[in-house]
Amino acid sequence: xxxxxxxLLVLGSASAFLPTLIEKLWTEDSAEGFSGxxxxxxxxxxxxxxxxxxxxxxxxxxxxxxxxxxxxEYNATVELDYLKRFFELPEEQKDDLAIKKHNAANPNAYRGxxxxxxxxxxxxxFKDVFNIGPHETRGQRGxxxxxxPLENMRYEVQEPNVWPETGNFTFDAGxxxxxxxxxxIRRNIGRAFVKSVARALNMPKLPxxxxxxEFSAMGLRRYLQRNxxxxxxxxxxxxxxxxxxxHVDSTVTVxxxxxxxxxxxxxxxxxxxxxxxxxxxxxxxxGKLVDDIIDNHLTNVxxxxxxxxxTRYSITYFLGPQFDAPIDKSMTGEPTEAxxxxxxxxxxxxxxxxxxxxxxx
Numbered sequence: 122x123x124x125x126x127x128x129l130l131v132l133g134s135a136s137a138f139l140p141t142l143i144e145k146l147w148t149e150d151s152a153e154g155f156s157g158x159x160x161x162x163x164x165x166x167x168x169x170x171x172x173x174x175x176x177x178x179x180x181x182x183x184x185x186x187x188x189x190x191x192x193x194e195y196n197a198t199v200e201l202d203y204l205k206r207f208f209e210l211p212e213e214q215k216d217d218l219a220i221k222k223h224n225a226a227n228p229n230a231y232r233g234x235x236x237x238x239x240x241x242x243x244x245x246x247f248k249d250v251f252n253i254g255p256h257e258t259r260g261q262r263g264x265x266x267x268x269x270p271l272e273n274m275r276y277e278v279q280e281p282n283v284w285p286e287t288g289n290f291t292f293d294a295g296x297x298x299x300x301x302x303x304x305x306i307r308r309n310i311g312r313a314f315v316k317s318v319a320r321a322l323n324m325p326k327l328p329x330x331x332x333x334x335e336f337s338a339m340g341l342r343r344y345l346q347r348n349x350x351x352x353x354x355x356x357x358x359x360x361x362x363x364x365x366x367x368h369v370d371s372t373v374t375v376x377x378x379x380x381x382x383x384x385x386x387x388x389x390x391x392x393x394x395x396x397x398x399x400x401x402x403x404x405x406x407x408g409k410l411v412d413d414i415i416d417n418h419l420t421n422v423x424x425x426x427x428x429x430x431x432t433r434y435s436i437t438y439f440l441g442p443q444f445d446a447p448i449d450k451s452m453t454g455e456p457t458e459a460x461x462x463x464x465x466x467x468x469x470x471x472x473x474x475x476x477x478x479x480x481x482x
Contacts, residue, residue, distance in 0.1 A: 154393060154394075155184060155386070155388070155393065155395060155396060157180075157183070157184070158180050158184050158186065158187055158188060158396075159176040159177055159179065159180035159187040159188065160187070160188045160190045160402075161173050161176060161177060161187060161188065161189050161190065162189075162190060162191045163189050163190065163191055163192040163193065163310070164191070164193070166189055166310065166313045166314070166317065167309055167310070167313050169313070169316060169317075171320060173317060174317050174320050174321040175321065177314070177317050177318070177321065178317075178318070178321040178322075178419075181318075181406075181407065181419040181420060182418070182419055182420060183420070184386070184388060184420065184422065185386065185388075185406055185407070185419070185420035185421065185422025186386065186395070186404050186405060186406040186422055187404075187405055188396075188398070188402050188403065188404060188405070189310050189375075189402060189403045189405060190401070190402045191401065191402075192306065192401045192402065192403070194302075195303070195306055195401050196400070196401070197377060197379055197398070197399065197400050197401060198400065199299055200299060200300070200303055200377070200379075200436065201379050201434060203292075203295060203296045203299050203300070204341050204343075204434055204436065205434065206292065206296075207251060207285065207296060207341065208249060208251075208341075208343045210285070210287065214285065214287055215234050215236075216234070217286070218233045218234040218251070218283045218284075218285065219233060219234045219235075219236060220232075220233045220234065220235055223236060227283060228280075229280040229281075229283065230277075230280070230474060231252055231254075231278075231280060231338070231474060232252050232253065232254050232256075232280040232281065232282055232283060233251070233252060233282075233283045234249070234250075234251050234283075235249070235250040235251070235252065236249060237249040237250075237343070237345055248342050248343060248344045248345065248365075249342070249343045249345065250340045250341065250342050250343075251340070251341040252338055252339070252340050252341075253282055253300055253304055253338070253339045253340075253341070254280060254281075254282055254336070254337065254338055254339075255304070255308070255334055255335070255337050256279045256280060256281050256282065256335075257281055257282055258281050259276070259279055259280070259281050260276070260279065262276050271465075271467050271468070271471075274467055274470070274471050275335065275444050275445075275467060277474075278335050278336045278444065278467075278470055278474070279335055284296065284297045285297075300339070300341070303339070303436070304339050304438070307339060307375040307403065307438035307440075308334065308337060308438070308440060310375050310403060310405065311331075311337075311373045311375055311405075311438065311440030312328070312331055312440065314373060314405055315327060315328055315331050315373065315440075316328050318415060318418075318419070322415060322418055322452075324415060324452040326452065327414070327415065327452060330414070330442040330443060330446040330447075330466075331440065331442055331443065331446075332443055333443035333444070334440055334441065334442075334443060335443060335444045336441050336444070336466075336470050337438070337439060337440050337441060338438070338439050339436060339437070339438040339439075340436065340437045340438075340439075341434075341436055342434065342435045342436065342437060343432060343433075343434055344364050344365065344426065344432065344433040344434070344435075345432060346430070346431060346432045347364075347428075350362065354428070356392075356425070358392070359392065361392070361427055361428075362427065362428040363425055363426065363427060363428055364383060364426040364427060364428045364429060364433060365425055365426040366425060367387070367392075367423055367424070367425040368423070368424070368425070369408060369409050369421050369422070369423050369424075370406060370407070370408030370409070370421065370439070371408040371409055371410040371411070371439075371441075372407075372408045372410060372411050372439045372440055372441040372442075373405070373406075373407055373408065373411055373439065373440040373441070374404075374405065374406045374407070374408065374437060374438065374439055374440075375403050375404070375405055375437075375438040375440070376398070376403060376404040376405075376406070376435065376436070376437050376438070377398050377403055377404075377435060377436040377437075378395075378397045378398045378404065378435050379397065379398065379399070379434060379435065380397050380399060381397060381429070381431075381433045381434060381435060382394065382397060382429065383426045383427050383428075383429045383433055384397075384404075384424065384425075384426055384435075385424060385425050385426070385427055386422050386423075386424045387422060387423040387424065388422075392425065392427075394427075395424075406421070406422050406424075407419050407420075407421055408421055408439075409421045409458070410441075410448060410457075410459050410469070411441075411442070413448075413451060413457040413458055413459060414442075414448060414451055414452060414457060415451065415452055416451045416452060416453050416455060441466060441470075442466040443466065444465070444466060444467040444470070445465050445466070445467060446465060446466045447464065447465055448460065448463055448464070448465060448466050448469060449463065449464050449465075
């Protein structure tokens with residue numbers, strides 16, 4: 122049925138290009154692999170072209186993710202070069218950007234450099250991360266004593282970014298410009314995906330929950346190559362050696378793996394290798410918290426990173442609802458899992474930040 126709807130939409134708007142379009146967006150998948158995952162052109166997604174909606178919906182239902190391709194004015198090679206050069210900076214220069222528990226001069230708890238964990242027994246967090254958010258400056262707080270705890274938390278999550286100041290103006294300016302632009306591209310993809318889902322599922326109020334994104338985040342990640350292996354690094358699911366444990370995301374994810382293999386998605390009860398994003402594409406998937414809001418119509422895919430014999434780089438962007446977005450009920454009024462504990466997204470963020478501080482410190 123979904124495929125019929127998709128074909129009718131395409132026939133109505135681009136019949137002359139139908140064979141090429143279908144082959145590009147949606148190829149038949151085999152029992153193994155992900156050849157059937159949708160590949161959606163960036164311009165069509167961002168312009169709100171409704172012909173992409175059934176393709177996205179089908180791919181998200183069946184596989185839990187899709188690709189956004191043909192992204193203009195985006196160069197993954199440039200991003201990867203700056204990412205590597207940042208992590209290769211002297212430790213004292215990276216420490217200048219470290220979050221507050223590592224560097225008291227940086228008041229941020231989250232935006233900035235989060236050094237990797239040195240403990241070999243740690244599996245999930247054996248990586249370095251540089252977190253970037255949507256804010257360059259922080260607004261006026263006023264009298265904190267006269268504000269509610271949630272009002273104060275709204276202020277806290279609007280942490281301004283910190284950027285490298287290495288003395289190399291070309292690098293510093295290029296790094297900041299490149300990742301500010303990359304942040305906007307990913308945020309626009311995340312919002313356009315939400316609008317596509319809202320159209321496909323007839324949930325017109327869904328995009329209203331994402332008008333603001335006080336706590337959206339883009340993480341530049343370096344998964345360090347391990348020198349030791351222990352039993353904690355093996356999957357409980359199938360005993361495969363892992364670089365990052367199996368997990369399900371919470372919000373909307375836009376992921377760049379560049380040409381690094383290792384990412385695996387659970388499909389048909391088997392972890393299978395996801396094709397890399399390459400030069401100008403992104404993987405998009407949805408997390409449990411957001412899927413609950415849309416009555417679990419999609420698949421919040423379980424995924425992991427298998428162990429590889431090289432230092433691995435990726436960039437992960439997360440788009441969450443705005444701070445005061447209700448998350449206790451779905452779009453049809455059904456109670457959500459998050460609603461057992463939280464009324465609005467800001468309450469969830471409060472606990473999330475607390476968990477980060479407990480983990481790192």
